[in-house]
Amino acid sequence: AQTVTQSQPEMSVQEAETVTLSCTYDTSENNYYLFWYKQPPSRQMILVIRQEAYKQQNATENRFSVNFQKAAKSFSLKISDSQLGDTAMYFCAFMKHSAGGSQGNLIFGKGTKLSVKP
Amino acid sequence: GAVVSQHPSWVICKSGTSVKIECRSLDFQATTMFWYRQFPKQSLMLMATSNEGSKATYEQGVEKDKFLINHASLTLSTLTVTSAHPEDSSFYICSAARGTSGFSYEQYFGPGTRLTVT
Numbered sequence: 001a002q003t004v005t006q007s008q009p010e011m012s013v014q015e016a017e018t019v020t021l022s023c024t025y026d027t028s029e030n031n032y033y034l035f036w037y038k039q040p041p042s043r044q045m046i047l048v049i050r051q052e053a054y055k056q057q058n059a060t061e062n063r064f065s066v067n068f069q070k071a072a073k074s075f076s077l078k079i080s081d082s083q084l085g086d087t088a089m090y091f092c093a094f095m096k097h098s099a100g101g102s103q104g105n106l107i108f109g110k111g112t113k114l115s116v117k118p
Numbered sequence: 119g120a121v122v123s124q125h126p127s128w129v130i131c132k133s134g135t136s137v138k139i140e141c142r143s144l145d146f147q148a149t150t151m152f153w154y155r156q157f158p159k160q161s162l163m164l165m166a167t168s169n170e171g172s173k174a175t176y177e178q179g180v181e182k183d184k185f186l187i188n189h190a191s192l193t194l195s196t197l198t199v200t201s202a203h204p205e206d207s208s209f210y211i212c213s214a215a216r217g218t219s220g221f222s223y224e225q226y227f228g229p230g231t232r233l234t235v236t
Contacts, residue, residue: 033223043156043209045227052223091161098221103150103169106213106225108161 002027004094006109013082014117020067021077021112023092031097034068034075035106040088048090051075053097082116089113119145122214124228131202131235139197139231141212147192148214152225153185156209168195192218202235209233 003026013019025034036048051059051068058066063083067076079086092109121144131137141151149170154162166187167175174187184206186198195214199206210231216224 042229043211044229045162045211045213050223095223095225097223103167103215103221104223105152105164105167106162107164110161 002029002032002094002096002107004092004107004109006092006112008112009110010113010115012115012117013079015082015084017082018078018080019082019114021079021090021092021114023075023077023109025073025075025092025094027073027094027096029096033095033097034066035093035095036064036066036075036077037091037093037108038086038088039091039111040085045091049077079114084116084118087114087116120216120224120226121145122212122226122228124210124212124231126231127229128232129234131233133203133235134201136198136200137202137233139199139210139212139233141195141197141214141228143193143214143216143226146214146216146226147218148216149192149218150215151189151195152213152215153187153195153197154211154213156211156230158209162211165197199233202233204235207233207235 032053034051038046049061063080089111091111093106095104123142125140151168153165168189170189176182189195212228213225
């Protein structure tokens with residue numbers, strides 16, 4: 001079974017600074033996807049970034065980037081130039097690729113509450 | 119594009135009654151939808167996987183007779199909480215996997231439904 005671990009329950013960062021959220025996972029699969037989701041106070045889940053395990057290049061989306069270390073099973077999220085609107089819960093998630101065509105579900109970590117301070 | 123709606127957004131019901139929550143993919147078809155439950159300050163817990171035209175697959179520990187899932191079309195899945203009790207009070211979130219065949223890593227979340235049982 002796959003597990004996702006986020007070891008930082010809470011973090012804070014000053015506006016405009018950079019912060020890194022940690023995530024490790026455990027799996028015996030070789031083909032999978034990793035995600036970071038943001039859940040603001042509205043509780044709407046918003047996809048921040050996605051990484052395909054077969055890609056060595058780290059994914060980036062504007063101010064968000066990941067450090068994907070497949071051998072170490074580590075998938076951290078870096079937020080640059082933090083903004084007040086980045087304040088939210090951040091969840092790391094894993095999805096196994098299904099070659100047989102069945103749809104895979106997301107497995108979530110426990111989340112990290114990020115507060116951006118003015 | 120890729121919008122998922124949930125209705126209602128908030129419902130209060132009396133103990134012993136049933137309540138139905140709808141999850142709709144507005145601009146895409148989804149053979150598979152997922153239902154999650156989220157307690158305050160906790161992560162999302164997968165309750166069941168809903169497949170159009172077939173029976174839902176429930177996670178271990180989830181009572182299928184209590185949480186009835188119907189996936190009647192490629193754009194609609196419903197979750198009915200039967201004989202609700204105060205301990206069923208929670209935030210329920212659905213997600214829809216985009217596509218009608220094979221595996222898809224694209225999942226989109228609804229805004230959630232807050233259920234309060236008095």
